[in-house]
Amino acid sequence: MKEGIKRDGLSPMTACRPVECIEKGAGWRRNLKRHGEGAAALLCGLLILVAWLTEGNAGYVSPFLYLVAYVVGGFVKAGEGIMALYKAGKLDVNLLMLFAGGGAAVIGFWMEGALLIFIFSLSGALESYSEQRSRRDLSSLLSLQPQSAWLWTKAGERRISIDALKIGDVVAVKPGEQIPADGTVLEGRSEVDQAAITGESVPVDKEAGNQVFAGTLNGQGSLFVRVDHPASESTFSKIVQLVEEAKTQQPPVQRRIDRLEGLYAWSIVAVTLWLILVPPFLWEWTLQESVYRGMVFLVVASPCAVVASIMPAVLSAMSWGARRGMLFKGGAYVQSLGEVNVVAFDKTGTLTRGELQVTDVLTFGAEDDKELLAAAASVESLSEHPIARAIVTQANQRGISCTQPESFRSKTGYGVEAEWNGTTWRLGKPGWLAGDEEAEELCRLEGEGKTVICIRSDHGAVGLIALRDTIRPEARTVVRRLKELGVQVVMLTGDRRQAAAAIADEVGIDWVEAELLPEEKVNALHRWQRRFGLTAMVGDGVNDAPALAVADIGVAMGAAGSDVALETARVVLMHDDLNRVADAIALGKRTGFIIRQNLLFASVVITCLITANFLGVISLPFGVIGHEGSTLLVILNGLRLLK
Template identity: 55%
Template sequence: MKQKDWIRSLKRHGEGIAAVVCGVFTFAAWIIQHNAYTWSFILYILAYCVGGYMKTKEGILTLINERELDVNLLMLLAAVGAASIGYWFEGAILIFIFALSGALESYTMMRSYRDIASLMDLKPETARLYKDGTEKQVKIEELRVGDKIIVKPGERIPADGVIREGTSSINQSSITGESLPVEKNVEDTVYAGTLNGEGSLVIEVTSESESSLFSKIIRLVQEAQSEMPPSQRFIERFEGIYAKVVVGITLLLMLIPYYVLGWSWSEALYRAMVFLVVASPCALVASIMPAMLSAISNSARKGVLFKGGAHLENLAGVRAVAFDKTGTLTIGRPQVTDVIPLQEYSKEELLWIVGSIESLSEHPIGRAVTEKAEEAGRPLHRPQRMQAVTGFGVVAEFEGQRWKIGKEAFVEDDEDITHLTGIVNRLEGEGKTVIFAQNESGLAGLLAVQDTLRPEAKETVAWLKNLGITVVMLTGDKRAAAEAIAAEAGVDEVYAELLPQQKVERIKALRERYGKVAMIGDGVNDAPALATASVGIAMGNAGSDVALDTADLVLMNDDLKKIPMAIRLGKKAGRVIKQNIAFSLSIIILLILSNFAQSLTLPLGVIGHEGSTILVILNGLRLLRG
């Protein structure tokens, strides 16, 4: 192992190593204390110093910087007090178990941070810039929008961009949580930090280093690590007050029994030291953050990134979830849903003709028809001539015939189409946009397009409703389209034709009715509502920069099914924290009562107190699983 790696490993596992060494010194001293008192005394001193160094340092810094007593100093006082009345072994055992529980808590924190922040190790440092026919290694900070970079097989993609040449499979698990590589072709989007497969790619950069999705994730990680949930803030405030009370009672227990009850000084001091040990709130302090960070770590591995524990707490209490429609409940782009031929054409033939004509169009509806036609596998033909009529449709020469494709008003001047009113009204009533296709013989058929529901949306809504959560849709789209999608998804309430400010007002109204409300969106117009909601959830892939920055939670793979999972995880974390708090308080009360009954020895007090601390940490670690 290289020296730098050895030093890094020592720093990472320092607390655990110190705890083990402390334990070895303690038990070695206990074994030889009757035969080699001087060596036993030296080993006890070493055990105190090695095992207590880190916690003593933390306690002194807290006392100096924040002028607060904490559990670290309480444990130090208890150990020194035990040694002062001759209980060296008991004091050393206290130091050992306290160091061991501290090492375990540090491991929990590091494991949680590592799972969330492992992405930071994936950040590429350099890129292969392709300019004027030559390649040049540059730092990723030097890349600019529009630059072209080359990514070879097995390399990490250094910047967000669009593939201009080449095809490959990309492992996006570090960004989106997808378990399998995704096939990427020309014009597909790729993300910094993802792993290129077997193909070489030429990529045009679309975001500079600091604006890439990867960099945004790193910022989210840093926020998640630094933000403390309200429950933990309360516990830490409580700890400072509680520690002072414990020290005060300890002093009284040292003096009152000696001067008033006639106890010996040794007995009074012993009972005071036992009280100091068992009354310290170590387990209570460790009840929340290990569990919270474990839950955040678990969700991050599944592509759900919380910006802090407070949002996990809030999500657990959500009683209503509001969805944006376009790009959130729906895919965000139109798709062909109906093909109705009216002449001798079959559905396939009509779709092939219209798709061929629209292959030269840049309009989203035209592209949707072309994509649908391409799915059949029959090569499309280009029209001989095509002219776009802005706001209406296109006129084209195709296979020797003149075609008009577009809105109803575009073709109705040429023929009477009142006989189709029923079909058109039905399609439009379903929230669909109707396209008319006309050739020289008359109306050849109708096509309908619609922004379709995400495949997982219906299942997600059902799961949320099973959790007792009301599901609402907030959209700026027309009511007919909104109600059609809402009915298909199973949404409880629909609010359509809303401006961004009206979405905010609706969120406020929902909070008054239900309490905590989550809002899920992807666009700039959703950002005010995301900020107003108890928990704002942004779509990571489809989401705008503003939505990502405003949200409290990001779905990195745009998978709506992760929302019920996150809510259930938040509820489970809440249950684990309540279990920890109830258990730790019960143990403290039981040990204090046992001490007052004079039936508790210092070693049993140490084991009971520090054992409960280890148990609550291990209980929190369960949230790292599955």
Template identity: 55%
Template sequence: MHATSKQLPKSLAREGSTQQPRTPRPRRFDPKAMLSNSEMQAALGSGLLMLVAWALSGWSEIFSILLYIVSYSVGGWIKAKEGVETLVKERDLDVNLLMIAAALGAASIGYWNEGAMLIFIFALSGALESYTMERSKKDISSLMALKPATAVRIEKGGMSEVAIDLLAVGDQLLVRPGEIIPADGTVYRGESAVNQASITGESMPVEKSAGSDVFAGTINGEGPLYIEVTKSAENTLFAKIIKMVEEAETEVPESQRFIKRLESVYARVVVAATIALIALPPFVLDWSWSSTFYKAMVFLVVASPCALVSSIMPAMLSAISKSARKGILFKGGVHLENMAKTSVVAFDKTGTLTEGLPQVTDFIAGEGYDRNELLAVSASIEKLSRHPLAEAIVRKAEEEHLLLHVIEESTSVTGWGIEGLIEGRLWRIGKSNLLDERNEGGDEQWRSLRRQLEKEGKTVSLILDGGDIAGMIGLQDTVRPQAVAAVHKLQELGVKVAMLTGDRAATAEVIAGQTGVDLVFAGLLPEDKVTHIRALREQYGNVVMVGDGVNDAPALATATVGIGMGMKGSGAALEIADVVLMNDNIEEIASTITLARRSQRIVKQNMIFAVTVIATLMLSNFLQGIALPFGVIGHEGSTILVILNGLRLLR
């Protein structure tokens, strides 16, 4: 945001500040993580043994066969175990068992290398899939870590530290400055600013005093608070967040259930057809047993689903790899599939569309005051405070390289602000509500200016020189430089853009106007965000949620695809997210959706091609009769082609 100036009577001047975008943090690929995967090690070992066995086949056939057997065992053990477990526990067949049977069938008629190749390709595909799917495991340990273990309970005769689980409704607690509030409750004594970003997503700390509600998991500011517990530990808003995340994690994507059903049906059909080919032709067609068994083995090889399986994962992994180079990390291929169908992208406001830190946008000096000197005085006093608004004022002075003053004496005015002496002169900085209690000449101009700033969604602070108003400060969480471009790119794809925030409606509308989002939902608690995400899914279909805070975790889990911010995001948001923007580069979301759509087109191409080749080979085997080597060449050739088609996404 560029500096602005407005002319008011009595020489009131106004300025804004600029915020430089941060340099993205690079992310490098770590091959050690891939190679440490046990399935990958087994697959590569199987492939190496296959090559050695093939190379030695002319030297010693027996030794070569022994190596092939070891290759089969190393590469096929994990898949064979999974297939047997499915057969025993679920009384069902899957592709794992079918592939092992196809490889053994090839070996049984002397084609050891062809069978080993089938095992190697299938094991490699499974290893790559296993590696990417490991990243989709969702864990809420980071979210749980934000829950304090104990609380200070006020009892007759003193205070005692007790476990959170022992708190009951009506208990009175002391929350010291800087501590996490341990329970939902109501303040009955004390004043302080509470950082509620973890629950509501509000960008500014909220002032709390007697009668105010507070939430577990939020952070107390600079003043002690005495609260009365209103909800037990299992019923707090924080506990509800954890529960909603856990419930959302148990949902199984429909695409996964469909693939599982298809796999089972396919395996049963192939096994049944193979058995029929072995048993019936000698009686029905008067074939010899050797000819029948040969044709059955050819059928088992050409019908094996290597090409069909490889139609999906190489394309998915290529798209995932390409996204990773841009700092976008997918936790599984299913999330890429879902992202291709995106209809709505919902952004959290604070820290996602905005910088997440208050910035001085307007600094107004009254008549007779030098603007730079007044800013230096304000920053000198505020430097003694840790309040986010105070830190914003100090940053502003530092950006302008102003020399700060020595503070002779400083006092925090709880619930209002801070005051200090500079060269014997008393200065005070705090909330602008003081204007509502005054009625002096010139105050109406300041009140008018305050209304204008607040209408723009800004927080307003007042500077007092003794009892006189010396200036006014407007602060706001500013829009990220990439936000406007990110929203515009999504809209060009036909995707609607929504904004969900716990901030005030006035602030939300200002940010919405600056970014150009289509839908705005403000004043939301985490459970409200979940409700809106569900409503958007019902109305539009697939919804992507982008967020960075603990309060966003339930919505991230509820959305079709949850995207977490990698640099500024909370641990809970990153754990629950399906996709992580490692560099917080939200402008790449649109290109990622485009890439996901391209990958789906390639997957469809591959599947049509794979099914066509399998069907052609099977019909050729029945009608004309083909040699097993030609069947393997046709089958493996189609597999290689679909893999190469998928890998072209890496370009």
């Protein structure tokens, strides 16, 4: 294959990729978008300070500076408020604050109105910061997205866009390049850094027959890769889609507040007009006093702190999770995770690694365990069955050499038969080979949930080899942590009941449902939902897809290699680490606590300020400080989740 490759093309290491070129040209626009709102808020504050210092000494200079501060600080929020009113007929807190600031200026309180606009714009800048931080962390992988590939043909190689790649195309991946598409290695050998997709910290050896993923980084070798999925269906593209979905989803509490915000805002305007027009006739207030109390009410009754209680906290939580490989399809699922009462785990590939490992080698004849393992590994060396691979691996780890058998026959559904060293050997299921002499040990091993292989030769019973799926080292820890969080832990598996019970006992799971078909897992989840409420399902995203879809929160372990994981799960754990399940639940609970904390604090402050205004014991400056100060505090409280 390599002889036809041309090496005189433009080196991918020196070529400017389209994304890089665009970013260089658009850097100033990105920086303006990222920092513009904060800069405007700080400039507004500086103008207010200068205006305050020049009050009474420079004629109209001070009012002019206050006016400029109004424009600089309120421009962004005014645009948002006007667009909301124009497109949806919705009066939101942005316009309320601008009305309050303008009203304060009309009655001569330039300083107070400008201070209101400054603090409001500062709180808006902090909210924007939390949103941008969340999106930046969620989208950090997007900078790794490949843009082009070296397409290999008999005529040589040429550079093309990854969008032009088709299934079956062969691409050449040079040292240090990103792998452009999900595919299978046809030729070559190299180490590939898969941290961006799987979270593995150590590069993985890749050779012919191994699967590779778009966006991962090739090491020092060259690879020729057959494209298995078009760019739009690669694991990387699905991550992009997940990130885009996450940007549009809101938690239920936020949606309820958004629905009530418009009605509440119109109510505030109505009460403000009533305070301005009616009290002079009822309580002999002066018009100036009525307007003043109306402006104070407009400030203190606005639900800025309530509105800001949720999204900064949720976005900060999503940002924290994204940096640790936890991708949420939206803010709704962050909050819902905190309310989960049951976590159901699949066994194979989730609580375990899905890789069989030899645990026991027992002999009944003259051979010792090394001789038995040598015979078994030699016989199984021609088989690709997972049990055969585990036996050969165990022999290699113990330094036992294997030689190929003289003949080899597979007995479908039973085992294998082979001639080795002049003797006929049979390896297979206990029902095919087991006799009375193995019965006691066989019963014990199967009672421990192990898969048992019987070995016989021409001379009769030789021994037993027991295997079991490898439990993830963190499985016991994560089950204990979930129980400490008050969550019930369940295992739902299609494996044998004895094997499932043994794994459950080892990791500390109390509830086990075994020998379930995929549709039976769905029925089991429905039963747990009726019994305990909100339920999360953790699986590998392949045969668990129906259960992941029906669970209140589907959590997919390891996105790489699982085509349905990003489609059915609500949360994807990019790092193949079970501890992230407990981290995600704890993050949801922490987020819910901070949201409730913020809403209670904001409601109490608004109630106290409104009461004080009707009693006539609060001035406009204190109303501004109390209202906007509470807004800043709830935003800063939510931003704590970034750490």
